[in-house]
Amino acid sequence: MNLRKTHLAAAVGAALLAGGTAVQAQNLQVQLYGQVNRALMFADDGHRSKTFFADGESSGTRFGFQGTSQITPGLRAGARIEVEYQSNSSDSVSFESPTDNPGLAERWFDVWVEGGWGRINLGQGSGAADDASTIDLSGTNLPNGVCVCDWGGKINWRTSGGGLVGTTLGSTHNNLDFESRYDRVMYTTPVFGGFRAQVGTGQKSTAGEVNEASLWWSGKVAGDLQAAIGWSDEKIATPGTDSNETIGGSVSWLHTSGFNVTFAYTESTVGAASPAREGSHMWGKVGYKFGQHAFSASYGIMEDQAAQGDEGDAIGFGYTWTPIRWAEFYVGLHQYTLDRTGVDVEDIQVATVGTRIRF
Numbered sequence: 273m274n275l276r277k278t279h280l281a282a283a284v285g286a287a288l289l290a291g292g293t294a295v296q297a298q299n300l301q302v303q304l305y306g307q308v309n310r311a312l313m314f315a316d317d318g319h320r321s322k323t324f325f326a327d328g329e330s331s332g333t334r335f336g337f338q339g340t341s342q343i344t345p346g347l348r349a350g351a352r353i354e355v356e357y358q359s360n361s362s363d364s365v366s367f368e369s370p371t372d373n374p375g376l377a378e379r380w381f382d383v384w385v386e387g388g389w390g391r392i393n394l395g396q397g398s399g400a401a402d403d404a405s406t407i408d409l410s411g412t413n414l415p416n417g418v419c420v421c422d423w424g425g426k427i428n429w430r431t432s433g434g435g436l437v438g439t440t441l442g443s444t445h446n447n448l449d450f451e452s453r454y455d456r457v458m459y460t461t462p463v464f465g466g467f468r469a470q471v472g473t474g475q476k477s478t479a480g481e482v483n484e485a486s487l488w489w490s491g492k493v494a495g496d497l498q499a500a501i502g503w504s505d506e507k508i509a510t511p512g513t514d515s516n517e518t519i520g521g522s523v524s525w526l527h528t529s530g531f532n533v534t535f536a537y538t539e540s541t542v543g544a545a546s547p548a549r550e551g552s553h554m555w556g557k558v559g560y561k562f563g564q565h566a567f568s569a570s571y572g573i574m575e576d577q578a579a580q581g582d583e584g585d586a587i588g589f590g591y592t593w594t595p596i597r598w599a600e601f602y603v604g605l606h607q608y609t610l611d612r613t614g615v616d617v618e619d620i621q622v623a624t625v626g627t628r629i630r631f
Contacts, residue, residue: 299341306335309414311602311626313362315424318618319434324370326362328626329422330414333358334379347387352397354380362624363425363442379453391460393472400458400472400484401450401502401518405536409496409526410559411566415604415624416590418522418536418555419447420572423606424622432616441620443578444610445586448538448553450504450518451482466491481507499523517541520553530561532568551577555586566592584610598630 309328315321327333336354343349359374382397406418415423425442456474471485486502501521508515520538539552552575559568570588577584585608592602604624610617 300339301341302337302339304335304337305631306333307331307628307630308333309626309628311362311624313365313423313626314623315367315427316621317367317427317430318432318620319430320367322367322370324360324362324365326360326365326624326626327358328414328624328628329358329361329363329425330417330419331628332356332361336380343385347385349383349385351383352380353382363422366426366428366440368428369426388462390462393456393458393460396453396455397458398453399451399456399474399482399504400470401486401504402452402484403449404486404488404500404502405447405449405520405522405538405553407498407500407522407524407536408534408557409498409524410532410534410557410568411561411594412557412559412568412590412592412602414590414592414600414626414628415602416557416568416570416588416606418534418557418572419449420555420570420586420588420606420608421445421447423604423624424608424620427620427622429610429620430618432618437610437612437615437617439578441608444582444584445572445574445608446551446553446577447536447555448518448520448540448551448577450502450538451476451484451506454480454482456482456484476506493525495525495527495529497523497525514541526561532559532561533557534559534570549576549580551575553577557588564594566590566594579612581613582610584608600628602626602628 309331311326311328313324313326334356338352340350356377356379357374360371364372378396380397382393382395384391384393421442427441429437454474454476456472458472461469466489469487473483476482484504488500490498504518506516518540522536524534526532534557536555539550542549555572557568557570568590572586574584576582587607589605592600594600606622608620
């Protein structure tokens, strides 16, 4: 809902009464927003099966607010605070730990200033290449998105004899989407001919200084077409090791008929591995979108992510019904396989049914 801050003066004043603070602003637009994403997730690791009550990691439960206003003609500023609150995230539950303790996790604590010269962001938020490999116009990104380990990521791989392989689905089947969100300063150019660029630097962890850059394009080509390519470099604390470096991108095309196709590729050098290892993720999807309905089928290949010589694939199907803008109902089905030298690994199947309600 959009409210002028002057209309919120009583509520904000009451909240700050203990501190004796008075709040006044002119023409500052404040927006409160959020969503809840809940799902039933059924998983089978070849020896056990279970239904989990999960929060959909593909777009988890969250809430936040943001404010923006014009400072002078041609110059605007704003701020955004957003936190996540997931109970039993679909990428963290497992047979060993079917529940978790929900807690607040920071997503955005960000301020920005923009004008005809572009935009500068400062604080906790998406890095310059975040989501460059996840562009998806299919309408089925909740049940069947590029981040395949969003569903069942903590499920352990098992051998044909029932023993643990020693790694999880999320370690072998990751989409390697750069550095996500962290404290950074980022510059975004104005849009020129459908193109915009982003560059930034920040601190992801104690030793994880990050540099990122990306180039984005969107336009009309017998429908909607979007594409991006990104690069990131994360320093490592271990002396004498290379940085973690990632490069890749994605493209998605939605034809006027509703037919759509999406492709993503990323590769990442794991500098801390000995010797350094390059993991990769290649994924494609075809779909059809009409009215309130969207269907898709996807296939992905992941190599050398958890160990040299690993090769995994992921087959996915998804359906989303969106009867109104703020409500989505979805069904997904995935099968994951892993080939590892000298080990006979069982497949993992995951099925989901859920809904996302936004406000």
